[in-house]
Amino acid sequence: LRCPAEKIxxxxxxxxxxxxxxxxxxxxxxxxxxxADDFVVCIVAALRPEKDHATLLRSAKILLTDLPNAKIxxxxxxxxxxxxxxxxxxxxxxxxxxxxxxxxxxxxxxxSIDVFVVRSMRECFPLSVLDALAWARPDGCTAAGGIGExxxxxxxxxxxxxxxxxxxxxxxxAVLSDPELAxxxxxxxxxxxxxxxxxxxx
Numbered sequence: 001l002r003c004p005a006e007k008i009x010x011x012x013x014x015x016x017x018x019x020x021x022x023x024x025x026x027x028x029x030x031x032x033x034x035x036a037d038d039f040v041v042c043i044v045a046a047l048r049p050e051k052d053h054a055t056l057l058r059s060a061k062i063l064l065t066d067l068p069n070a071k072i073x074x075x076x077x078x079x080x081x082x083x084x085x086x087x088x089x090x091x092x093x094x095x096x097x098x099x100x101x102x103x104x105x106x107x108x109x110x111x112s113i114d115v116f117v118v119r120s121m122r123e124c125f126p127l128s129v130l131d132a133l134a135w136a137r138p139d140g141c142t143a144a145g146g147i148g149e150x151x152x153x154x155x156x157x158x159x160x161x162x163x164x165x166x167x168x169x170x171x172x173x174a175v176l177s178d179p180e181l182a183x184x185x186x187x188x189x190x191x192x193x194x195x196x197x198x199x200x201x202x
Contacts, residue, residue, distance in 0.1 A: 056117055
């Protein structure tokens with residue numbers, strides 16, 4: 001934009017970390033038929049092409065081969081919903097995919113998941129990623145926009161290339177199959193929010 005560097009200051013989004021508990025509570029997901037024995041992978045995004053939910057669904061097809069009790073939670077609504085529902089049927093995973101529609105209780109839902117995913121090709125600095133980190137949930141995200149400033153690859157989660165369903169499935173499986181890794185990444189994400197992305201620091 002041809003703006004002098006000395007005139008630019010980055011002010012990140014922030015959250016009130018005190019509002020987030022790091023305990024897992026599955027009760028909020030009972031309405032979707034999800035039980036305490038299920039692994040829950042969640043994406044929060046409008047159902048639009050640039051959010052690339054299709055890659056998540058294709059990765060779920062691979063993931064479910066090894067982890068049949070995984071559930072894929074798509075929080076949000078939009079013009080692509082019918083296409084994505086049809087894709088889940090074509091992939092043979094419809095019974096493991098939950099379309100929640102638009103929700104006003106997203107933070108409570110995030111409390112109950114195991115892995116948070118963002119597959120966007122374009123992003124700014126999504127608060128949903130900060131929320132997931134504050135809840136101590138590992139992330140599997142693209143590096144679009146400011147996501148790479150929040151998610152530290154291999155520490156708080158993984159930055160996975162766009163459109164790579166195999167790589168995404170491998171990363172999600174790695175976290176779900178290793179409780180110690182999931183805990184370590186979750187705690188690192190929580191500390192990252194407390195150290196860099198609170199409202200006071202923003």
